[in-house]
Each structure stands twice: as C-alpha cells, then as structure tokens.
Amino acid sequence: MKQLHIISFNYPYPPSYGGIIDVYYKIKALSDLGIKIHLHCFIDQIPGKIDVEIKEITENVFFYKKKKNPLLYFSGTPFAAAIRNSEVLLKNLERDKAPILFEGLQTAHIIQFLKDNNHKLYLRYHNNETEYYKGLSLSEKNLFKKIIYRIESLKYIRYQKKLLKKFEAVFCLSEKEYKEVETYSENAQLIHIFHGNQSVKQLNKKGNYFLFHGDLTTADNKRALNETIDLFKTLPQYQLVVASDRASEDIKRKISEVANISLTPIQTTEKLHHLLENAHGNILVSYQNSGTKVKLFNTLYNSRFVIINGNITDDPVLTGLCLYGADINEIRQKIITSAEKDYDAAENRKEILEKTHSDKAKAEEIVKIIFKN
Incomplete structure (x- = not known):
C-alpha cells in the first residue's frame, strides 16, 4: 500500500x-x-x-x-x-x-x-x-x-x-x-x-457582462481591481461584475459610485461557476510575476473570453488561449474587441487543456x- x-x-x-x-x-x-x-x-x-x-x-x-x-x-x-x-x-x-x-x-x-x-x-x-x-x-x-x-x-x-x-x-x-x-x-x-476542472464548458456565443473575481484582501488583487475600475469608468457601455467575499468598505464605496460596475459575493463554487458561465469576458490582471494563477484555469474551463496581462501565466500554451494585453491601454482595446465578438473557442480549448493540463x-x-x- x-x-x-x-x-x-x-x-x-x-x-x-x-x-x-x-x-x-x-x-x-x-x-x-x-x-x-x-x-x-x-x-x-x-x-x-x-x-x-x-x-x-x-x-x-x-x-x-x-x-x-x-x-x-x-x-x-x-x-x-x-x-x-x-x-x-x-x-x-x-x-x-x-x-x-x-x-x-x-x-x-x-x-x-x-x-x-x-x-x-x-x-x-x-x-x-x-x-x-x-x-x-x-x-x-x-x-x-x-x-x-x-x-x-x-x-x-x-x-x-x-x-x-x-x-x-x-x-x-x-x-x-x-x-x-x-x-x-x-x-x-x-x-x-x-x-479540479474536468471538462471545458460548452457555452453559447454571448455572455452578459465582464467579470473580475478574486480575494480582495491581497495587495495585488486590490491594485488590479482599482486599475480595472478606472478602466471601466471609461467604458460605460459595458457592465463589469466584481465577485468577491472579501471586499473592504472602501472598495464597496468605490464600486457603488460607478453606474456600470456591481459587486456580488461568491460564497460557493456553484455560484462562481454560474458567474463564469454568464460572463462574456474575464479580466485577469496581476502585478506579481509568480507563474500561472489558478483562477486562469477556472475561467478557461468555465467561461468565454479571458483577457490577461503578462503576470497571469508564463505558459505559452495557456497564453495562446487568452487575449493578451501588455498594458492597461491594450487591455482596454481587448475588452472592446471581445465585446463585439462571438465566442466559439470551446472545442479548441477542450483539445488543448484536456491533453496538457x-x-x-x-x-x-x-x-x-x-x-x-
């Protein structure tokens, strides 16, 4: 044994x-x-x-x-x-x-x-x-x-x-x-x-909003969220949902001041998957270069477009499945581009992820x- x-x-x-x-x-x-x-x-x-x-x-x-x-x-x-x-x-x-x-x-x-x-x-x-x-x-x-x-x-x-x-x-x-x-x-x-993901979700071509999710007690996630909030202030035509069980009063106040941004708790894995399945795009930004972030897998398996900066993963296979922005201006452009697109990448993701990860x-x-x- x-x-x-x-x-x-x-x-x-x-x-x-x-x-x-x-x-x-x-x-x-x-x-x-x-x-x-x-x-x-x-x-x-x-x-x-x-x-x-x-x-x-x-x-x-x-x-x-x-x-x-x-x-x-x-x-x-x-x-x-x-x-x-x-x-x-x-x-x-x-x-x-x-x-x-x-x-x-x-x-x-x-x-x-x-x-x-x-x-x-x-x-x-x-x-x-x-x-x-x-x-x-x-x-x-x-x-x-x-x-x-x-x-x-x-x-x-x-x-x-x-x-x-x-x-x-x-x-x-x-x-x-x-x-x-x-x-x-x-x-x-x-x-x-x-x-923990077993198979790539088969989703229809359009979602309802962009999603930012994470633990908002960490300095890196707080900084990334602040950048994302400022970004969506300039994109009032798109909805951003911020999902977290750990948001400070300061973050809650900042989100409440922007009409196209809302905050929701995660609470359960089922709720997170529901949020991912209904998102058209996901914003994943980090300022720490520490390898692949686990939430990248959740988004690739369970959601549609995934927009990242260079610190989310150093795996070229995974980067190839995402929309990459080198800076905040490029990320803004990826949001606009993906919003107009139909999502049709499930089969390609399935073939790559289930083979390699x-x-x-x-x-x-x-x-x-x-x-x-």
Whole structure:
C-alpha cells in the first residue's frame, strides 16, 4: 500500500483560493489513484469537524495550531515558516515512515528537527517566496506592512537556498519557477497547477457582462481591481461584475459610485461557476510575476473570453488561449474587441487543456516520481 504524508499550510477545504485549490485537488487526484494520504494541517483554529469531502480522500487528518508569538517576526526564519512548527507533528510523522510532501516552503521548517533520514522529502513549490513578498511590498500602501513584507522577502533568500537542496524532488508550478529551482538545486520537476476542472464548458456565443473575481484582501488583487475600475469608468457601455467575499468598505464605496460596475459575493463554487458561465469576458490582471494563477484555469474551463496581462501565466500554451494585453491601454482595446465578438473557442480549448493540463495526468507523474522504487 502506497502512503504519503502531506503537510499543508492550511486546511484545504473549501478550495476557495489559489494555493489551497492546488492542495485539495492534488490530494483528490492522488487518492483517486489509490494513494493513502495522511494529511497534516497548520491552522488558526481547530475545526469542530472534518468535512466529508476531506474524509473521503484521506486516511487520517491531523491539526496543528499556528503559533501566535509576534516576536517570531524577529527570528531569522521567515515568519510564515516559524509559526508552523510542532513537536506533535514530528511524533505523528514518525508513526509511518512514508514519504513527506511539504506544501510550500512555509511548512518545511520542521525538516531540521526530523530525527532520522527514514523519510523521503518532497516539496510543492507554490511560490518563489522571495519574489512573492517583494511583490506584496511593492503593491502594499500601508507602510508598516510594506516594511514587514520586504523583510520577509530578504529572509527567504537564505531560507530557500538552504532548504531546496534537501528534497528528492521539488514540484514546480511553472516554467519560471522550474528554472529558478534548477539553478539552486537541480531537483526540479514541472507539475502544473491542480485545478479540479474536468471538462471545458460548452457555452453559447454571448455572455452578459465582464467579470473580475478574486480575494480582495491581497495587495495585488486590490491594485488590479482599482486599475480595472478606472478602466471601466471609461467604458460605460459595458457592465463589469466584481465577485468577491472579501471586499473592504472602501472598495464597496468605490464600486457603488460607478453606474456600470456591481459587486456580488461568491460564497460557493456553484455560484462562481454560474458567474463564469454568464460572463462574456474575464479580466485577469496581476502585478506579481509568480507563474500561472489558478483562477486562469477556472475561467478557461468555465467561461468565454479571458483577457490577461503578462503576470497571469508564463505558459505559452495557456497564453495562446487568452487575449493578451501588455498594458492597461491594450487591455482596454481587448475588452472592446471581445465585446463585439462571438465566442466559439470551446472545442479548441477542450483539445488543448484536456491533453496538457488534466489533474489525473499530473497526479500520475507525481506518483511515478515519489514511488519510483
């Protein structure tokens, strides 16, 4: 029986944002191949129950509370890694000498405390954390947060170099990250994002609005939304729907002041899919160059036109399925062009996506690498 420990930076249900979407659908795809998953989750509060969707795809689920000590900001270890440390986790790992898959570098701080080398260690490299926190610092307007993010970015330079060589393989999300890891440690494997989509939706030729969706607590998404709002102020003939469960009062006020822009909650995956299926075009803009964003897959599988800038993906196959704008003026022109077009790309998307980006194929590749002996 093939068993695998997976250490997640959070509880992976519901799969409602980028990294956790990858974690949940990876576990599901591995479970479907018969792998017995021992899931370990670092969380703020231990939940009262484990969701049936997690129970069905795991052998065991363990919870560990993240440390609350603010003095850990002064540690040489990045804060996100320092707060994910547990002696109980170490004991639980020793019960089964199965391989360990760490979800993100922030979960890998405990490697130095493992008692022996009986575990083979693997990493899901969700971000180049140095670049990620540098990007957050540049996008953040709050001075205190800006400084904290910049310090975290600098801490990760040494942390990444030290840790990346300790893994049998590092599973990278994108070409960019694959090349970066290869320069550090020569153990990189390119395994694209797990996204949970099974088939490309067959949709009629026209949708009803343009859609912007995302977590509006992140500096990058807030900046992208502000740019998009300003853009649609100059395009009053088109409707923009902003979908998010996490909008500040400032964002709500800004949206309410523009007649052709509305805000709606997402709440469930079904609601998100309904919003995607009725959108004529999707606006995906980022100012962080961190590989392919998982929401790109949701839009390509479930909606019509997808308008992106250069930071949404570095995969030329995926870029070819989108309308690309190098700057805000080009994005504006893509909105106007797509609004007049009929959507007829479903068959082409189906052929490309189901051949190159299915979750099952990616899980089979991981199994082949981890259980090669």
